Amino acid sequence: MNFKDSYKKDNENIKPRKEVVLSLSNKMKSYNESRVRKKSKFNYKVAFSIVAALLIVSVLVFAKEKLEFNNMLANKDSNNIVENQSQENESSNSEYNKTNDNIKEEPIKKGIYVPKQQLGVIDPNVQACRVATLVYKGRIYTMGGTELSLEEGKALMDKKIGVTWDLINEIKDNGTSAGYVDLETLKDFASFGEGDEVYTVNGYDENFRLITYTKNEYGEFISLWECLNDFILADGSDVFGTMNIKNNIENATWETFNNWNYGTLDEKEVSIDDTLNNFIDSMYKGTPYSLEDEELRNELFNKESNYSSGEEYFEANEERQKFIFLKMKDGTKVEIRLFKEGYIYYSGLNFAFKIDEESFNNMWNKLTI
Known part of the structure; x- marks a missing residue:
């Protein structure tokens, strides 16, 4: 079982024993060098969760700045309840509505704002857990808890929209003053690895799911990506x-x-x-x-x-x-x-x-x- 398959299973924090962390660090290093799938008796599903939680720096963080959503300001608290501010908007929009009688505003959904994720800049001298990441249109996609076979994945591939490029240099030395990589300036399909073809997914919104396909000397690989942030829940x-x-x-x-x-x-x-x-x-x-x-x-x-x-x-x-x-x-x-x-x-x-x-x-x- 490789890093991608293991990571996507779970992301809860569990405190490990020292020997577990050491062994897993060696396994991740081996994976990055060969990208060959290997079997082990190790407890992968809990263990990779442990590494992601405890390594010194994580490159994935939630945005802390205030973000605007549908004419409202959702603050940095991820539990912020977003209300329908129809009464507030009524007076400010009255003049607009007089000349736009045929235009009706869609009701604003009430829920919890799930904040946008960002990539944190890391010190190149510090070992960090590279969370499988795909950046498209300034938004972060990660490997979801959804399994998909190679044949089924190929059947779901719709329109090819790009090819990935390796963003490792960006998280090393191209950060904003807030300590994040400026996602809006990144060319589409930044990832930890280059050359993967990126496709939309038949039957799904590209804002939620994308598919990457790779063929190399080790075989063919399909990965399903999901964006579960920057939306109202x-x-x-x-x-x-x-x-x-x-x-x-x-x-x-x-x-x-x-x-x-x-x-x-x-x-x-x-x-x-x-x-x-x-x-x-x-x-x-x-x-x-x-x-x-x-x-x-x-x-x-x-x-x-x-x-x-x-x-x-x-x-x-x-x-x-x-x-x-x-x-x-x-x-x-x-x-x-x-x-x-x-x-x-x-x-x-x-x-x-x-x-x-x-x-x-x-x-x-x-x-x-």
Whole structure:
């Protein structure tokens, strides 16, 4: 399993033992030199999350400056509730409306502003975790928690819109005064690697998903990229709706926490019935909660330091986490993480969704060995 496949699985913070970090650093170095896929008995899914969280500098950060969105100012707080300011706008726009009677303003959506991500400048002498990144039209795309085979990916490739170029020099010495790379000045399709062909994705908005394709001496590679920032989040439909999940499932499977964590291929079939359909409906209606809330984050993602041994950590999470995989008719496969507390989580988004208790419990009880 390579770096890309491992990273996209999860991004929670878990405190590692020193020997884990050292071993993983060596594995990432080996990957960057060869780009050859290798198998290992290592705990990849948790371990790469550990490295991303604990290495000294991360090149991906959220923007802190104030950003304008649909005639409103969304402040730097990612939990800022964006309201419909119709009363405020009514007087200021009255003169405009007199001469534009046939033009109606679209209602402004109420929700939480998910801030735009930026690339932080790094010291070239400091080793940093290179998060898989694609920059297009000043926005950052990262590898999502959506699996896709080579054949299915090729079928989804639509219009070729460019080729990637390596932006490593930009994050070393071309930063703004705020310590960020100026994304707006970057030529499109900046990434950590050059020569990947970039395509739009059949059936999806390019503002949400793109595909890259590479063919070299090691084989052919497909990567699906997602932009899950710089938008208004009102409920789960703003995320799961863009994935075309509802009424589009070909099959569903699930697995336990430990099987997922160790990469054991032991997915069990889930019947597509009212229980699953009601669960998906609840996903679309789910209420988002920011994982910047430390109390919630600790409740959901228990850190290894909370336990006297690694065995206790895995045993505890085996009881309170499950994973369901929804494969769409177009081949995309979405991984949803379930927490016994009634939350669901999609990797790549710094939010968890609280969903209807009855629908959640029915689904949780259905996922039994």
